[in-house]
Amino acid sequence: MKYISEYRDADLVARYLEEIHRAATQPWAIMEVCGGQTHSLVKNGILQMLPEQVRMVHGPGCPVCVTPLNLIDKAVYLALEKGAILCSFGDMLRVPGSSHSLLEAKAAGGDVRILYSPLEAVKIARENPGREVVFFAVGFETTAPANALSVLHAQRAGVANYSILTSHVIVPPAIEAVMNDPDSNIQGFLAAGHVCAIMGLEEYGPLVQRYHIPIVVTGFEPVDLVQGILMTVRQLEQGIIKLENQYARVVKPEGNPEARKVIGQVFRISDREWRGIGNIPLSGYELRPEFAAYDASLKFDIDIPHTPESKECIAGQVLKGIKKPHECPQFGKKCTPQHPMGAPMVSSEGACAAYYHFSQALADTETA
Amino acid sequence: MDKISMQLQCPMPKLDFDIITMGHGSGGLLTNRLLDSGVFDLLKNDLLDERHDGAVFDIKAGKMAFSTDSYVISPIFFPGGNIGELAVNGTVNDLAMCGAQARYLSLAFIIEEGLHMQEFWDVLVGIKFAAERAGVRIVTGDTKVVERGKGDKIFINTSGVGMLHPRADIRKSRVQPGDVLLISGPVATHGVAILSVRQGLEFESSIASDTANLNHTVMRLLDACGPDVHLLHDPTRGGVATVLNELVRDTGLGIDLQEAPIPVLEEVSSACELLGLDPLYVANEGVFLAVVAAEAAESALEVLKGDENGLQAAIIGTVTAEHPRQVVLHSKIGGRRVVNMPIGEQLPRIC
Numbered sequence: 260m261k262y263i264s265e266y267r268d269a270d271l272v273a274r275y276l277e278e279i280h281r282a283a284t285q286p287w288a289i290m291e292v293c294g295g296q297t298h299s300l301v302k303n304g305i306l307q308m309l310p311e312q313v314r315m316v317h318g319p320g321c322p323v324c325v326t327p328l329n330l331i332d333k334a335v336y337l338a339l340e341k342g343a344i345l346c347s348f349g350d351m352l353r354v355p356g357s358s359h360s361l362l363e364a365k366a367a368g369g370d371v372r373i374l375y376s377p378l379e380a381v382k383i384a385r386e387n388p389g390r391e392v393v394f395f396a397v398g399f400e401t402t403a404p405a406n407a408l409s410v411l412h413a414q415r416a417g418v419a420n421y422s423i424l425t426s427h428v429i430v431p432p433a434i435e436a437v438m439n440d441p442d443s444n445i446q447g448f449l450a451a452g453h454v455c456a457i458m459g460l461e462e463y464g465p466l467v468q469r470y471h472i473p474i475v476v477t478g479f480e481p482v483d484l485v486q487g488i489l490m491t492v493r494q495l496e497q498g499i500i501k502l503e504n505q506y507a508r509v510v511k512p513e514g515n516p517e518a519r520k521v522i523g524q525v526f527r528i529s530d531r532e533w534r535g536i537g538n539i540p541l542s543g544y545e546l547r548p549e550f551a552a553y554d555a556s557l558k559f560d561i562d563i564p565h566t567p568e569s570k571e572c573i574a575g576q577v578l579k580g581i582k583k584p585h586e587c588p589q590f591g592k593k594c595t596p597q598h599p600m601g602a603p604m605v606s607s608e609g610a611c612a613a614y615y616h617f618s619q620a621l622a623d624t625e626t627a
Numbered sequence: 628m629d630k631i632s633m634q635l636q637c638p639m640p641k642l643d644f645d646i647i648t649m650g651h652g653s654g655g656l657l658t659n660r661l662l663d664s665g666v667f668d669l670l671k672n673d674l675l676d677e678r679h680d681g682a683v684f685d686i687k688a689g690k691m692a693f694s695t696d697s698y699v700i701s702p703i704f705f706p707g708g709n710i711g712e713l714a715v716n717g718t719v720n721d722l723a724m725c726g727a728q729a730r731y732l733s734l735a736f737i738i739e740e741g742l743h744m745q746e747f748w749d750v751l752v753g754i755k756f757a758a759e760r761a762g763v764r765i766v767t768g769d770t771k772v773v774e775r776g777k778g779d780k781i782f783i784n785t786s787g788v789g790m791l792h793p794r795a796d797i798r799k800s801r802v803q804p805g806d807v808l809l810i811s812g813p814v815a816t817h818g819v820a821i822l823s824v825r826q827g828l829e830f831e832s833s834i835a836s837d838t839a840n841l842n843h844t845v846m847r848l849l850d851a852c853g854p855d856v857h858l859l860h861d862p863t864r865g866g867v868a869t870v871l872n873e874l875v876r877d878t879g880l881g882i883d884l885q886e887a888p889i890p891v892l893e894e895v896s897s898a899c900e901l902l903g904l905d906p907l908y909v910a911n912e913g914v915f916l917a918v919v920a921a922e923a924a925e926s927a928l929e930v931l932k933g934d935e936n937g938l939q940a941a942i943i944g945t946v947t948a949e950h951p952r953q954v955v956l957h958s959k960i961g962g963r964r965v966v967n968m969p970i971g972e973q974l975p976r977i978c
Contacts, residue, residue, distance in 0.1 A: 263900070272960040302905070304962020350903075353971065362971070375828055375902070481960045596970050616967050 266480030275485035276308050282492045283312040288444050289491050290437065290580050292430060293451030294321030294606065295479050301613045303481045313492060316580035317610035319433045320451055322398040323350050324578070324602040324609045325533040326426045328568055331356035333561050334395050334424055338369030341559055344387060346380040347395040349373045354605045357566035377409035377423070384413065384421035393555045396423040400454045403427055403544060404518035407525035410546070410553045422555040425545055428531055430454050431462045432542035438470045442581045447491040449477040452506035459514025460502060467502045478506040525550055534602050535574030572601035577610050584614035591615060633756055639748040640665045647742045652772025661770065669755050674766040682731065682766035687790065692727035694718055695786035703750065703780050706820045707835030711753030714783040716840045716912065719761040722787050723845040724859040724915065726795025729761060732787040734768040739778030750781060761840035763787065792846060794853030801857040802878050807924035808944035809917045811844065811937045812837065813890040814867055818909035819898045834894050839913035844936040848917065851930045855923035861915045865969055868907040870916060871954045872968040881950040884966065887959045890939040907966060908973045918946065
């Protein structure tokens with residue numbers, strides 16, 4: 260596959276790994292922010308190939324993991340109690356709400372549909388004028404342009420039975436939340452390449468300055484990841500702290516102006532609750548007041564109690580890199596991918612699920 | 628054969644009804660009219676022509692295999708096939724995985740009222756040609772109709788009996804450390820073909836399901852390698868990862884799987900990238916895994932590569948006692964990871 264196979268070149272990966280082994284002389288904790296990067300590190304077996312000194316911490320960048328419990332409950336409520344056609348990206352479906360996941364809501368008779376594009380949901384709304392269609396708009400800055408566009412499309416076409424249930428989060432405040440936590444020990448970040456492809460680099464320079472921490476905007480293929488890690492380790496070892504762009508083939512400093520324009524037109528920045536972490540000021544998007552008619556949380560009378568997160572789940576500390584998943588007393592016991600207590604155990608991008616599969620392998624191999 | 632040439636060879640007869648109703652499953656006059664409309668003619672053979680409650684036939688002395696499976700795929704027509712072909716190939720292949728050549732199949736339909744006769748006819752034609760290709764006869768059957776909303780167009784069950792290859796000795800307990808794992812063709816093709824036409828997820832592609840009868844291929848493999856073939860398995864639902872996890876669970880052994888030689892069609896691989904799916908967990912139809920004694924691995928590979936269903940066959944791993952009950956994938960870039968049993972259906976990822 261052109262433009263992919265080059266970045267999966269085993270020799271090149273081996274060369275970068277060798278460089279990392281040579282460069283790392285002391286322990287470093289580097290957080291990869293994005294769940295896609297976590298997934299790729301695990302899928303390609305990169306974690307085991309890194310030197311012991313380089314510890315990768317799986318960050319809060321898994322949109323499925325940080326979507327609040329209450330919002331999943333709202334989606335389930337809309338599907339089951341309001342008879343809405345609830346459209347969602349696939350991996351949201353298994354995330355447990357306080358009583359049901361969307362997958363269970365579907366089994367219980369809810370009309371829950373998996374889509375790849377919110378524009379498809381607008382089409383469904385057009386085809387079902389007698390029913391309400393709600394798109395569960397989760398994700399980081401990457402999915403925001405398409406979700407915004409769906410609202411604009413619906414408005415232009417006069418589709419009144421379409422709305423979105425928004426749980427948009429943005430990366431820079433999450434990095435700040437990690438750094439502001441007194442228990443945090445993160446020393447460098449791999450920033451999420453695809454988020455920066457939309458938003459550009461300008462938000463990250465100030466973070467590097469404020470927290471005096473290297474940030475390397477990194478891609479998702481094995482070569483990208485090991486190169487990004489090497490760039491971070493080199494900065495740390497040499498004491499040079501700056502913003503670097505490993506993913507320059509995709510990320511332009513100004514990002515994607517068209518996409519940013521659409522986001523700005525439809526959304527405004529708001530406070531957001533992050534599952535496991537809590538409220539982070541100015542860390543998400545909500546629909547602008549002029550689009551209130553497309554805001555499912557305003558359009559419907561959603562009467563559900565606010566269920567608190569499980570006290571036993573330490574997802575917040577895991578997502579901030581303070582604790583490793585297996586340091587949780589419930590890890591692998593009460594909480595497994597089959598019976599997740601918190602969202603990071605659900606998604607394949609989630610830190611706990613990734614760790615569960617990975618450390619299970621290590622433990623078993625060691626005892627074998 | 629594609630759908631159009633099948634329809635040209637077997638045009639639907641002129642009928643005085645064009646949709647199937649509850650009455651067609653009543654067992655009465657309408658049922659007879661449905662079956663006489665050409666169903667019996669299409670699947671004609673001396674045992675079916677008896678039109679009795681069951682089929683009576685002679686068997687040669689020896690071991691037989693017996694298998695059953697139900698088919699509920701949606702949509703019922705998909706690139707590369709339809710539910711009818713799948714229903715024949717699936718049971719033929721399940722028997723082949725036991726080392727048996729399918730001989731007789733039963734065929735039972737549960738039809739949702741409102742199914743168009745033309746759709747039913749196209750499914751039947753698919754069944755006819757799949758049975759001919761596999762060299763199997765449909766000797767008994769049943770038709771039920773359920774109310775609209777109680778089914779999904781058509782469900783099919785097939786059961787089959789087959790004669791075991793005289794040199795076949797296929798059992799999980801024969802799998803041992805050092806055995807070599809082969810795959811007969813590219814993985815994930817069927818699952819991606821189905822996804823490409825599933826409502827809400829449609830994308831343009833030329834990916835067609837690989838549904839095929841594997842019995843002739845398996846018989847050739849057994850002719851050549853006989854008891855050196857320790858286990859056969861078709862990785863349908865849940866894909867290669869699921870079958871291998873079941874294998875390590877049941878044998879207490881481990882598997883070292885090499886990522887690089889696992890064949891995946893380029894278009895399938897691209898689609899999986901886009902959808903965030905792991906090809907190892909995607910369903911297959913016309914592909915099987917073979918666990919063979921190490922010394923027979925090369926000749927098994929040669930036999931497969933010489934067969935139309937095995938052109939892209941490859942050696943993809945070995946059985947080991949090193950990491951019991953674990954499938955360890957050696958990634959293309961030299962990393963290692965455990966390939967787990969999937970929790971449920973694989974769901975497309977956000978990013």
